Amino acid sequence: MKEFKLRENDEFIKLGQLLKAVNLVSSGVEAKIEILNGNVYVNSEVCLMRGKKIHPGDIVKFRDEEVKVIQ
Numbered sequence: 001m002k003e004f005k006l007r008e009n010d011e012f013i014k015l016g017q018l019l020k021a022v023n024l025v026s027s028g029v030e031a032k033i034e035i036l037n038g039n040v041y042v043n044s045e046v047c048l049m050r051g052k053k054i055h056p057g058d059i060v061k062f063r064d065e066e067v068k069v070i071q
Contacts, residue, residue: 001059001066012053013069015040015060024062034062 004022006013016031025031034040035050041061056071
């Protein structure tokens with residue numbers, strides 16, 4: 001499992017931005033398509049919202065990759 005550390009003053013990151021930041025997708029458009037197709041899970045539930053706020057402790061799964069957001 002990968003870990004993604006939020007910037008010091010950030011409380012969250014949006015789902016689409018996280019997928020790009022950890023190189024699971026190459027663009028915002030690709031993130032949007034994968035999310036809308038139901039291929040992304042947040043805390044073991046399908047998430048269809050690209051702008052979903054991901055907070056420390058949340059786990060995002062896409063394909064065979066998992067990313068835990070930390071502070």
